[in-house]
Amino acid sequence: MIEVFQQSLFIWLICVFVFSALVGSFLNVVIYRLPEIMKRQWRCECSEFLETKNPHEEKDSETFNLATPNSHCPHCNTPIKPWHNLPIIGYMLIKGKCASCSVSISPRYPIIELITAALSTLIAYQFGVTIDSVLLILFLFILISMTMIDADEKLLPDSLTLPLMWIGILIHTQPQILSSDLLNSVSLLDSIYGAAVAYLSLWTITFLYKVLRGKEGMGAGDFKLFAAFGAWFGLKALIPIILLSSVVGAIVGIIILTVQKQSIEKTTLPFGPYLCGAAFLYIFFATEILAVIFPQI
Numbered sequence: 698m699i700e701v702f703q704q705s706l707f708i709w710l711i712c713v714f715v716f717s718a719l720v721g722s723f724l725n726v727v728i729y730r731l732p733e734i735m736k737r738q739w740r741c742e743c744s745e746f747l748e749t750k751n752p753h754e755e756k757d758s759e760t761f762n763l764a765t766p767n768s769h770c771p772h773c774n775t776p777i778k779p780w781h782n783l784p785i786i787g788y789m790l791i792k793g794k795c796a797s798c799s800v801s802i803s804p805r806y807p808i809i810e811l812i813t814a815a816l817s818t819l820i821a822y823q824f825g826v827t828i829d830s831v832l833l834i835l836f837l838f839i840l841i842s843m844t845m846i847d848a849d850e851k852l853l854p855d856s857l858t859l860p861l862m863w864i865g866i867l868i869h870t871q872p873q874i875l876s877s878d879l880l881n882s883v884s885l886l887d888s889i890y891g892a893a894v895a896y897l898s899l900w901t902i903t904f905l906y907k908v909l910r911g912k913e914g915m916g917a918g919d920f921k922l923f924a925a926f927g928a929w930f931g932l933k934a935l936i937p938i939i940l941l942s943s944v945v946g947a948i949v950g951i952i953i954l955t956v957q958k959q960s961i962e963k964t965t966l967p968f969g970p971y972l973c974g975a976a977f978l979y980i981f982f983a984t985e986i987l988a989v990i991f992p993q994i
Contacts, residue, residue, distance in 0.1 A: 699826065709826055713834070717816075717838075718814035720893075721813030721815075724809060724842050728880060730762070731763070731854055731856070732849070732854070733761065737761065768899075770797060770800065772800040777796075784810040813841055816977070817837055820834050820980070824877055828875065833863075833880075835864075839860075844969065847967040847970055851917075859925075861925040864928075866928045868883070868929075872884070888927075888928050889930075892924040892927045895924045896920045896921065898923075899920045900917075923935075926938055926972070929976075937986045940975075940990070941971075941975035941978060942968070
């Protein structure tokens with residue numbers, strides 16, 4: 698199969714697109730269910746610790762994970778037919794409405810599937826038939842999940858950020874399997890230092906902010922996410938990624954606050970999506986970005 702992919706770029710890209718669209722459908726499940734799973738677990742733990750009755754005990758005791766229950770319409774609870782669950786195509790077949798009750802289904806689902814497939818194909822084209830492509834596509838899958846979860850819930854789950862960081866460190870223990878300058882140029886020591894410096898830098902800034910202002914300025918999930926990027930791309934990537942994310946975050950934040958007419962003092966904006974966006978841009982433009990920020994190196 699690898700030989701077929703190496704001989705035909707078109708087949709390689711088509712296979713990546715189809716596979717990633719299928720994964721995109723699963724990411725929709727992760728994005729919706731993972732925060733809900735965590736909330737149910739937190740409620741149970743809090744009620745046990747406080748020795749109080751959980752008002753959601755009946756709901757929280759139901760089996761609810763990434764596999765169960767099966768996909769169904771949230772309005773009429775009718776199970777979704779397998780062919781209606783096909784990425785992108787399924788949404789078009791039912792014309793964006795439940796096949797049973799005709800309630801509109803958010804276009805967000807096929808959009809996430811399409812974005813996942815398109816960006817994965819872009820990575821596959823850029824890095825070719827290599828281990829680097831596979832690793833970076835996996836990196837992208839986790840990035841998309843965290844971007845949407847943080848945008849929805851202002852939450853970056855440890856179950857996503859920590860594995861991403863450890864994977865980043867582990868891949869640099871086997872440099873011989875890496876072929877791109879993006880990953881191959883990062884040593885194991887650089888990866889470890891990258892993760893440590895990334896985490897401690899944001900932790901220090903947040904600690905000082907809390908001392909000066911008396912309130913939290915950033916969640917710990919952002920520290921872990923930034924540490925994961927340091928583990929994958931090394932120390933040299935930290936300044937570009939934090940600069941890109943801060944500039945874009947500031948611009949978008951100002952626009953959102955202006956449109957919604959809200960005060961910055963009373964508004965909490967997730968920083969994870971901007972970190973993820975900056976990391977994705979770094980994958981493709983690392984050389985150009987580093988040349989601008991560190992022109993003497």
